[in-house]
Amino acid sequence: MLEIPDLETFAIKLHSTGVAEIIFNRPEKYNALSSQVYAEWLKAINWAARCDDVKVTVLTGRGKYYSSGKELAVPDPVSESLTYEEKLALSNEGSRTTRSLVEALINFPKLLIAAVNGPAIGFAVTSLALCDVVYSVPSATFRTPFMQLGICAEGCSSTLFQRIMGPSKANEMLLMGRQFTAPELLKAGFIGEILPEEAFYEDVLKLATNAAQFSLEALKTTKKLIRDVDRELLLKVNNEEFDRLAEKKISQEYFDSVVRFVEDAKKKKQLKKKQKLSRL
Numbered sequence: 001m002l003e004i005p006d007l008e009t010f011a012i013k014l015h016s017t018g019v020a021e022i023i024f025n026r027p028e029k030y031n032a033l034s035s036q037v038y039a040e041w042l043k044a045i046n047w048a049a050r051c052d053d054v055k056v057t058v059l060t061g062r063g064k065y066y067s068s069g070k071e072l073a074v075p076d077p078v079s080e081s082l083t084y085e086e087k088l089a090l091s092n093e094g095s096r097t098t099r100s101l102v103e104a105l106i107n108f109p110k111l112l113i114a115a116v117n118g119p120a121i122g123f124a125v126t127s128l129a130l131c132d133v134v135y136s137v138p139s140a141t142f143r144t145p146f147m148q149l150g151i152c153a154e155g156c157s158s159t160l161f162q163r164i165m166g167p168s169k170a171n172e173m174l175l176m177g178r179q180f181t182a183p184e185l186l187k188a189g190f191i192g193e194i195l196p197e198e199a200f201y202e203d204v205l206k207l208a209t210n211a212a213q214f215s216l217e218a219l220k221t222t223k224k225l226i227r228d229v230d231r232e233l234l235l236k237v238n239n240e241e242f243d244r245l246a247e248k249k250i251s252q253e254y255f256d257s258v259v260r261f262v263e264d265a266k267k268k269k270q271l272k273k274k275q276k277l278s279r280l
Helices: 035-050 084-094 098-109 122-132 157-165 169-173 183-189 197-211 216-228 231-248 253-280
Strands: 008-016 017-023 056-061 111-116 133-136 141-143
Touching: 008 035, 017 157, 017 197, 035 084, 035 098, 056 231, 084 098, 084 169, 084 231, 098 122, 098 231, 111 122, 111 197, 111 231, 122 141, 122 157, 133 183, 133 197, 157 169
Parallel strands: 017 056, 056 111, 111 133
Antiparallel strands: 008 017
């Protein structure tokens, strides 16, 4: 058996049935995505792809959130002494791991199930479209605040969201930053099934375990047939999205947008704290 990687930001469980759980494990940070998380997510996905004992993989979160998206902080201003090409190269290098993660999700050869246990934001939402099946609790919400941050679509969402949900709903999410509920995305075809919150993990594991009883080679062959139709296109879209993202992230507009976003988040947190204290 290929050794299970020892990770700080993920918990990995491999059941005797062949079901592997890859669990976002930063509940105190609402499973926010840092550079370390992206790197360890890539390690976990590559392990599950290569390990012969893994037949079905379940991706889920620990705590109240599935994932609150990228962990935002005010970025350091890019040195004005650098040329545009040098700034762009640094920006591209910063997103290299995430670009590779999307590529690994596109090429993942086995059944990949997402179990959305709570709110999902940003890349945590776009990456769901690269999973084979998405299950959700009734209370989960889904949002991609890319326009608010002055960046662009990622995770192949510029192509897959329109295919799954249709142009209007996809554009509401990507271009207008609208937050969707689980029932809305079930109706749109983005979610396969909404499962009761009180037995969510058990129900997902039961479904994954049933699928793990099937022939792994049959699953991999059928997954390949499904993905091969779009594989080349999705790999191209991934590179195009991250090229444009690198350009956005060296702009003054991005810097100003993140500063506003972080400041607004701090104000909301302080307001909630005051309201909580006033009720005591």
